[in-house]
Amino acid sequence: MKKYLGISFKLSLALLILCSLLFPLLIAAIGKAAPGGGDGETVKVNGKVVGYKNIGQQFSEDKYFQGRPSAVSYNAGGSGGSNKGASNPDYLQQVKDRIDTFLVHNPGVSHADIPADLVTASGSGLDPDISPASALVQVKRIAAIRHLPEEKLKSLVAENTEKHMLGFGPTTVNVLLLNIALDNLK
Incomplete structure (x- = not known):
């Protein structure tokens, strides 16, 4: 013993x-x-921190590309999904409302053309990326508001499209970096 x-x-x-x-x-x-020294990768414009590369932000003005909706109001201190299943009536109504809002702000886009990631929140509620299709479906609206050629905006989306390491995972566009590049267009 x-x-x-x-x-x-x-x-x-x-x-x-x-x-x-x-x-x-x-x-x-x-x-x-790691990049950012373990504190996250800050994004600076003119020496001022405007956000973090890996945390989604809300862009509500029509002159900007909009990211994924957030179930936690983009609060990085309390990340998480809504925990509502695809058959939950409240969730279905929320997605329908997001689709209707998107269609109001993007005339000429049909319901079938809206990628799912623009109307559904990610598991963390903080996803900073959207699919290239989600960015491209917003080009017409932004081109009209900013008086820019659509081809220039499509090129901007292509320049800001990221492939993931070793070719695994989806191709994405970081919304914050895309909007900063959009503001820097001459």
Whole structure:
């Protein structure tokens, strides 16, 4: 019995040091080596932080590209989905309302042309990216408001389209970076 208590104590102490000290230090070191030093990648315009690259923001003005809706009002402190299933009547009404709002602000776009990511929130509620199709469906509206050629905006979307590492995952457009590039157009 005494033999097993000694082994148990030593094993518990070793795991305590490994799990409570060494592992957190390793993760912190990896975070410090990541872009942004573990604090997230800030996006600056003229030296002023305007947002974070990996956290979605709301753009409500029609002169900007709009991102995915958020179930948490873009609150990074409380990320999460709505937890409503596709058969939930409240959820279905919310998506229908988002479609109707989008159609009002984007005349000439049909219901079938609206990509799903423009009317459904992501699991975190903070997705900063949309699909290229979601950006392109908004080009006509923005071109009319900003008096820019549609081809110039389509090129801007193409320039801001990102392929994921090693070719895995969907092709995306970061809405914040796209809108900054849009504001920088001459």
